[in-house]
Amino acid sequence: MRIKSFLVLSLCFLLAFLNACNDSTNEEKEEILDVSKAVRINNPNKQSELSVLMRTLYNDTKAERILLLTGEHSAIDWTSKYENLLIAKQTDESNKGEVFDAYGNGFLIQLKEYQNTSEKERISNYNRLITNCKNCHEAYCPGPLVVINKLPLKDLN
Numbered sequence: 001m002r003i004k005s006f007l008v009l010s011l012c013f014l015l016a017f018l019n020a021c022n023d024s025t026n027e028e029k030e031e032i033l034d035v036s037k038a039v040r041i042n043n044p045n046k047q048s049e050l051s052v053l054m055r056t057l058y059n060d061t062k063a064e065r066i067l068l069l070t071g072e073h074s075a076i077d078w079t080s081k082y083e084n085l086l087i088a089k090q091t092d093e094s095n096k097g098e099v100f101d102a103y104g105n106g107f108l109i110q111l112k113e114y115q116n117t118s119e120k121e122r123i124s125n126y127n128r129l130i131t132n133c134k135n136c137h138e139a140y141c142p143g144p145l146v147v148i149n150k151l152p153l154k155d156l157n
């Protein structure tokens with residue numbers, strides 16, 4: 001009898017614990033929908049060129065993801081819109097150099113691939129693009145990884 005009530009009690013604790021976990025993940029989800037919360041901005045009045053470019057890129061990518069979910073895609077001229085990636089002024093200009101350029105060029109090549117993709121390869125090219133975002137961010141700017149990690153799509157092909 002004692003063992004039984006102990007088990008019931010443990011189960012209650014376990015359920016309460018699991019619920020608490022769910023709540024906290026929901027809260028996190030709400031929070032990371034807002035990019036500005038995932039990124040610490042030193043001076044919000046003076047955003048760097050790259051920071052503005054990145055915000056626009058993030059918004060475009062997030063919108064693209066929603067279109068892709070319904071089998072559609074935007075008509076954005078991605079390569080022209082983001083061609084300044086390598087020359088845009090950064091908050092921390094010491095990031096600049098050969099390694100940054102290598103990540104940047106890799107990304108721009110994949111951006112072109114995505115823009116010219118066949119329909120069959122669209123989702124996989126989109127996912128490869130997000131991998132390129134991640135690679136550079138892991139090296140230079142880990143803050144936004146929380147929101148970037150939400151961008152990949154399931155590829156049903």
Ligand code: HEC
Pocket residue numbers: 035036039041048049050051052054055057058061089090091092095100103104105107129130132133134136137140141144147148
């Ligand atoms: C070649 C490197 C590189 C690639 C590729 C890259 N980023 Fe960034 N990103 C950066 C750097 C560096 C910053 C910080 C910019 C600054 O503060 O000047 C940044 C900033 C950001 C920010 C924060 C902007 C802000 O200040 O609020 C977001 C969001 C972001 N990137 C999303 C993305 C997404 C989404 C992709 C891919 C579609 C991507 N990035 C691809 C290097 C990169």
